[in-house]
């Protein structure tokens with residue numbers, strides 16, 4: 329989703345802004361722009377529809393824009409079509425001429441009451457050149473700034489009291505050269521500093537090569553940045569203090585490291601990400617590996633007290649919830665409900681203080697998941713977040729946080745974050761089972777933990793066998809429909825396999841609980857339709873194979889994804905992929921790898937943009 333970068337310092341701002349924006353390209357965008365000011369002079373705003381390349385060409389890689397203070401933005405259209413006029417930065421002047429502007433700004437998020445504010449401003453003779461809510465926001469800042477003869481912070485405070493919605497807003501005022509002002513609510517924004525420079529960014533990779541020292545600006549807070557100095561303010565305009573946090577991410581981790589695409593790099597980082605996450609929560613106790621969640625603060629008393637578990641998330645994170653549901657229900661005495669955050673937040677909820685709501689989110693900023701978390705908290709229910717991005721909103725607001733150690737995930741389609749979230753789901757299931765007295769046999773518990781410890785190496789083995797999948801995927805690059813079917817846990821994995829395929833290859837695909845096909849969907853099967861059956865669960869194996877054969881007899885081409893040893897599958901299907909054996913509760917971690925690779929190779933064969941699929945954004949910070 330939209331990206332923001334800002335810089336104040338001695339260097340020329342524009343090339344730094346362009347470079348920072350390029351690190352945010354993965355979030356998805358359709359236009360981009362820069363506003364830079366040269367000392368006391370006016371702002372210069374340059375915008376372009378399309379890729380950043382267009383903006384770089386227009387500004388001679390930024391060299392044509394002089395000045396050491398500026399803001400940049402990549403826009404993912406919400407209000408108004410993707411166009412140069414709608415691109416940010418937006419200005420406060422009545423026409424689209426930057427020379428007259430008092431205020432210039434960029435914004436991520438959505439202003440819900442922008443129509444009402446626009447009408448108000450129109451009554452005060454403001455005119456609008458774009459269809460965006462951001463132009464309204466910038467003009468509202470200008471309105472308060474001028475009307476009450478206020479300083480920038482007071483004008484911002486007045487503005488944020490008046491707007492409804494979410495925003496990370498960065499503005500420059502004509503009267504305050506060398507300064508950037510920001511305000512934030514429910515949309516990510518970090519502020520970085522080093523000796524004589526200050527930065528803003530909507531995500532860490534944009535500024536990582538310049539500084540690792542960042543501040544997290546809280547909800548309804550504001551800040552003033554000048555070269556090397558940042559001051560924070562609350563809504564009353566009082567100064568507040570913040571702790572500087574060191575980002576531990578490796579800058580290299582946010583680069584492609586020799587791979588053609590981030591997605592392939594991240595697929596290959598899974599063994600390490602899985603092991604890092606396991607090692608964070610599994611500790612040695614003598615010769616035993618034990619699950620230790622003390623760092624999360626989830627005590628045995630809290631665990632014993634849980635009456636019902638809700639898992640709430642979006643997209644792939646929701647699919648992790650689906651897998652976790654099967655595992656938790658099987659290994660504990662707990663009932664689990666898995667909810668789409670966008671639905672959950674608007675439903676009447678009968679949550680009890682003894683329930684546990686688990687929010688899963690890679691970015692920790694997904695608007696619907698964040699709203700679900702807040703509503704659950706308001707109802708007095710305990711919340712546990714499984715999150716990848718340290719310091720993200722969900723991580724900061726949840727009662728308990730279990731971090732995944734996936735590192736920065738750049739490709740829009742998640743792979744390594746998904747895999748590490750699965751590990752957290754397994755570990756929680758085992759811990760709940762142990763503490764609640766369901767897994768009483770110590771040997772059995774040890775067996776499960778040891779099995780989890782093997783997943784990383786087994787994922788590496790699956791990756792070693794990727795060439796066969798490459799060949800198969802290129803054969804199916806022209807498919808119109810692909811069906812992924814399975815039962816139980818295999819159905820949960822099918823959901824993720826299908827999403828991976830459709831979101832990047834644009835091939836329509838559906839995941840079906842295999843037993844459900846006969847209730848309608850099977851009529852879609854025709855000659856040559858690819859049906860992928862996921863078969864890792866022994867007691868459901870025969871049943872899914874029967875469902876696959878029903879498809880075959882209607883013309884389907886069958887791919888079977890099963891475990892080593894199940895070689896009889898070759899009598900029934902046209903193409904087989906095997907993964908190593910592991911305890912069945914955790915088999916999804918291995919079965920998903922070939923499906924990620926299939927999606928990747930199919931997309932590459934079609935010549936599509938693997939890392940930045942159309943219409944999608946990495947972090948969905950709007951509803």
Ligand code: F6R
Nearest residue numbers: 643644645689690691694741742
């Ligand atoms: C798909 C994908 C999305 C995310 C979803 C939630 O590959 O990445 O479906 O899983 O948008 O995002 P987070 O996990 O950041 O809350």
